[in-house]
Amino acid sequence: MQGQKIPATVITGFLGAGKTTMIRHLLSKADGRRIALIVNEFGDLGVDGDVLKGCGAENCTEDDIVELTNGCICCTVADDFIPTMEKLLDRDEKPDHIVIETSGLALPQPLVAAFNWPGIKPRVTVDGVITVVDSAAVADGRFAEDHERLDAQRRDDDALDHESPLEELFEDQLTAADLIVLNKADLIDDTRLEAVRSDVAVRSKRSPAMVTAKGGEVPPAVLLGLGMESEADIANRKSHHERAHDAAHEAGEDHHHDHDEFDSFVVEAGAIADPDRFIEQLKSIISDHDVLRLKGFADVPGKPMRLVIQAVGTRIDSYFDRPWSVGEVRGSRLVVIGLHDIDKSTIETAIRQAAGG
Structure with a gap:
């Protein structure tokens, strides 16, 4: 039976x-293998799906790409993913193979x-779970922990008994990985x-x-064909949420998982006359307002x-990916992702001013 199943690779990782x-890169090196993609977005603009549709790989046509934009895939498994x-x-x-890209916020x-x-x-088995880590971000201490300081705070304040949601999410994605x-x-x-x-x-x-x-850039031979059958080992990969849920259940309490710690919104900014200047101003906006992630398209x-x-933090990459389609409305649309108290109105105004400047 195992040999008859279609292999699926789950690709996860932080924003x-x-x-x-x-x-x-995987699609461009797949050597004719027919790959279907399921892409899960956090936010209202399907940026990742559009980027992948622009890759031009013959082995992955637009019909082979399915976008799930109704929320985090870990919260909509029954309603969206399974159907x-x-x-x-x-x-x-x-x-021949299914690749699933989760959002950066998914368990x-x-x-x-x-x-x-x-x-x-x-009919299908998880060939492997692959977790992608931003090495430069980790090296900069975004997820580093000061254990002695944390222990001192815990002794002084019971409210700090749990680690931050970002910390837990990062560890949960690593725990699931093959x-x-x-x-x-x-x-x-x-x-x-x-x-x-380390x-x-x-x-x-x-x-x-x-x-x-x-x-x-990772060779397909490294990413595909792991043969892990990860779904059979799920009991050994429990997340913080699942462990908290188990503990709450044993105590007779309710426990819910949501993403209230995060917020996302789309900014439409019109044409960008000077993209280099715009990107430099985006760096300041991101830094001033602690934006976790920014991604989208611009009309030049x-x-x-x-x-x-x-953009990840103030590191911004940009490239021209494909021509505007006939009949497609040109415009600049950016998804901004941050913590729940992010100043949406101020950021929207700043981005639009930067675009028009």
């Missing part, structure tokens, strides 16, 4: 780790568990990279393999192609 870039998988598996021309564990659903289990990709390794030196490797290793109770990468007058903008 801006490079998941979409890695998938684009999508069943529809994909019922096609006459079935894929991988509920998704992996969904592969035990009766309508899915006989393979960890330490991406953007070229942005730090060898000493800092080894420190990142930091990542102690955050998971399991011991998944690790590889380093720059620009998401006189250019026949869309400009993709991808």
